[in-house]
Structures are given as C-alpha cells and as structure tokens.
Amino acid sequence: ETGVTQSPTHLIKTRGQQVTLRCSSQSGHNTVSWYQQALGQGPQFIFQYYREEENGRGNFPPRFSGLQFPNYSSELNVNALELDDSALYLCASSPGTGVAGELFFGEGSRLTVL
Amino acid sequence: AQSVSQHNHHVILSEAASLELGCNYSYGGTVNLFWYVQYPGQHLQLLLKYFSGDPLVKGIKGFEAEFIKSKFSFNLRKPSVQWSDTAEYFCAVWSNNAGNMLTFGGGTRLMVKP
Numbered sequence: 691e692t693g694v695t696q697s698p699t700h701l702i703k704t705r706g707q708q709v710t711l712r713c714s715s716q717s718g719h720n721t722v723s724w725y726q727q728a729l730g731q732g733p734q735f736i737f738q739y740y741r742e743e744e745n746g747r748g749n750f751p752p753r754f755s756g757l758q759f760p761n762y763s764s765e766l767n768v769n770a771l772e773l774d775d776s777a778l779y780l781c782a783s784s785p786g787t788g789v790a791g792e793l794f795f796g797e798g799s800r801l802t803v804l
Numbered sequence: 805a806q807s808v809s810q811h812n813h814h815v816i817l818s819e820a821a822s823l824e825l826g827c828n829y830s831y832g833g834t835v836n837l838f839w840y841v842q843y844p845g846q847h848l849q850l851l852l853k854y855f856s857g858d859p860l861v862k863g864i865k866g867f868e869a870e871f872i873k874s875k876f877s878f879n880l881r882k883p884s885v886q887w888s889d890t891a892e893y894f895c896a897v898w899s900n901n902a903g904n905m906l907t908f909g910g911g912t913r914l915m916v917k918p
Contacts, residue, residue, distance in 0.1 A: 694847075723904070723906070725908075730911075731910055731911070732808075732810075732894050732896075732908035732909050732911050733848070733894070733908045734908070735905040735906060738904045738905075740904075745904055746903040746904030746905055747903075748905055780848065789836055789853060789855050790836055790855075790900075790904075791836045791838055791853075791898025791906045792836075792853055793850075793906060794850075795840075795848040795849070796847060797846070797847045798847070
C-alpha cells in the first residue's frame with residue numbers, strides 16, 4: 691500500500707459532460723502528479739502540483755485542469771469530455787525532496803466516456 | 805521529442821527462464837531512470853531506480869537493471885523468473901530538462917507459465 695487514495699474508482703460519463711477526480715496524497719508528500727493511462731499504453735503526464743501551484747504540464751489541452759489543497763490533496767477536472775478521454779487516471783505523490791521521478795501511485799480512477 | 809521505447813510488448817516465459825526487457829530513451833541532460841511494475845489488479849509500484857553511481861542497480865524481488873549511458877539504455881534483468889512475476893513492466897525516465905515530467909515507455913506485459 692502506498693497511502694495514495696483515489697476516488698471514485700470507476701465512473702461512466704457521456705460526451706460533453708464534466709468530471710472531477712480526487713486524490714489524497716501519502717502522508718508527508720507535498721507534490722502530486724496526475725497521469726492518464728489509455729488501454730494498452732504507458733502512463734502519460736498531465737500535470738504536477740507542488741504546494742498548491744501547477745509545477746509542470748504535459749501535452750494536454752486546457753480543459754484538463756487541477757487543484758491542490760493546503761493538505762496536499764488534489765483534484766483533476768476534465769471539461770467537455772470526449773470519447774478519447776476514456777482511460778485510467780493515476781495520481782501519484784512524492785515528498786519533493788527525494789529522487790526526482792520516484793513516485794508513489796494510487797490505484798487509479800477508471801473513466802469511461804460514452 | 806523526448807521518448808522512452810520498450811522493445812517487447814508481450815513476453816511469455818516458463819518459470820526459471822531468464823528475463824531481459826529492453827528500454828531505450830532519447831533525452832539530453834541528467835536523467836534518473838526507473839522500472840515500475842504493475843501486478844494484476846494492483847497499483848504501479850517502483851521496482852528499481854538509478855540516479856547516480858554504480859550503473860548496475862538491484863531492486864526488489866531479484867530484479868536488476870544496467871544503465872549504459874553510451875547506448876541510452878536501461879535494460880531490466882532477472883536470472884530466473886517465477887510465476888508471481890507475471891505483470892506489466894514500465895520503464896520511465898526523468899530528465900532535468902524535461903520539466904517535472906516522468907516519461908513512461910509503452911510497457912511490456914510479461915506472462916510466466918508455471
């Protein structure tokens with residue numbers, strides 16, 4: 691167990707809707723990253739939050755947005771859902787002082803867009 | 805563009821066979837290298853990491869990997885696999901000139917036959 695918890699575990703939405711995914715980071719970790727893992731592919735970096743500020747972003751459109759709260763938990767919001775947004779969304783936390791790139795992952799939120 | 809390539813998408817081995825999974829990356833600058841593993845129904849977890857020092861690194865469960873800088877490679881090895889090694893394996897690279905992004909390869913699905 692990593693101590694990173696994500697909710698919900700599964701959800702189904704329709705095209706055009708909006709979704710919010712939530713993540714609680716491991717105790718003591720102040721950095722949260724979000725990844726999208728499409729079926730049969732490796733995780734793709736969406737963005738990272740450090741101390742409530744976006745601290746890096748991958749090649750995702752602005753309809754993917756996020757927040758980090760003072761307790762270091764985080765949300766991923768996706769607006770105007772498209773069919774290709776169907777994927778496993780992974781949250782990962784890190785202490786910010788360890789080896790850069792060493793992440794502790796949650797089990798993910800599986801989003802299906804119909 | 806920076807990328808990580810895993811040469812084998814699917815590998816099937818019998819127990820006690822030796823394993824080598826290839827990983828190549830294209831990055832400039834300083835890199836930290838990782839292998840993550842995802843066992844069926846479980847979250848992604850760190851198998852081993854390299855960030856400096858001895859290029860031959862040992863991880864959990866008897867796995868090891870060798871960083872060859874001149875070949876931009878970080879291959880994963882295990883001398884004798886077990887049925888419990890059945891999982892998906894991801895090579896990942898963090899670079900100091902790629903923001904705070906951990907870039908993953910496409911993954912290798914390993915099946916070990918008992």
